[in-house]
Amino acid sequence: MVRVPVLAAGGIVLRGEETPLIAVVRLRKRSEWVLPKGKLDDGETPRDAAVREVCEETGHDVSVHEFLGTLVYESGGRSKVVHYWRMEAGGEQIYQLMHDAKAVEWLPLDVAVEQLSRAYERAFLAVVGPLALEAAALATRRQKATLPPPAIPVSAPPQADLPSAPTAEHERPFAASDVVGAEMSAGATEFGTAPQFVEADAAAAAAQPEANHTAAAARSRRRNLMQKMRDWLRRAA
Incomplete structure (x- = not known):
């Protein structure tokens, strides 16, 4: 009997710093470090599930950008299919972490790859992580290119007082x-x-x-x- 794969979704979540940082989550169960993700609820789209799970596991509001890829692996005797999007976290943490998440850390890409507990997630992040960073940098450059230049106040140069021409008696204005x-x-x-x-x-x-x-x-x-x-x-x- 063929078992239906488990569908899940998550994000490669970046936080804007001088060196962009990537979120990794520590689960309470077995204290594993993983990418933020979770199963789809009934009637939920993968994208909506990705946003919900990322907010619950990182405590941040996020904006969703490009789709990065799908990771498929075996978990508990069933195939698990996880769709990932590039996301950006805004500001500080504003939500309490869900019970299953023990902690969240923001790390540079190479450190985040080493921090992950599962080999297949390390391999996946090593491939799509540079793509996510490149896409984020490109989006930043485009945004800067479309911003209007700052207004520079321009004042008129001072005008010299022009001396009045002497008026001769025979040239005086008519009255x-x-x-x-x-x-x-x-x-x-x-x-x-x-x-x-x-x-x-x-x-x-x-x-x-x-x-x-x-x-x-x-x-x-x-x-x-x-x-x-x-x-x-x-x-x-």
Whole structure:
């Protein structure tokens, strides 16, 4: 009579250090050091079982990555089939170890291989362990390559104060007050009499009392100018 193999799942669990470390678990039964793994529950997928068993035996939350391979061996007169995934443990231990697990240690790959009690697990880890480390290093490089570069604050260079260009009297900016004191006279052209605007003497304007520059005086001068223009237009007509 053919006996159905026992299905189990586990992980090659890495913890990120300067030298990556691999989890090995010490069982209470016979004090053996083994890779973290366990049997599937009814209706459970191998991947889900692997995560559950690894959390129970290491006390760590883990992230699951590549499938690494299957180990088949005889146990208690039956074949045992164990599927393994590369996993990464995050942070510190947060769960109490299950009763069957006495301790967990994190060791470099070569030390972890020597620590395992069973020859077939030592041979398996010696083969898939380097693949797991290489995959983890590649994933780290890809992650760093996709990270945006740090923002570097850039400040505008200081702007030198530009000196103001000297303004000559005849180049001074136009202002509305410049035309207030303009005198209008009639000049003969081939088309008849045309208006000519002559700017008032600046010195004479400056000599006027300051009171003449009030708003009322300005409005009066504008009215006089408009009246002179109307007078000229009547004469030209």
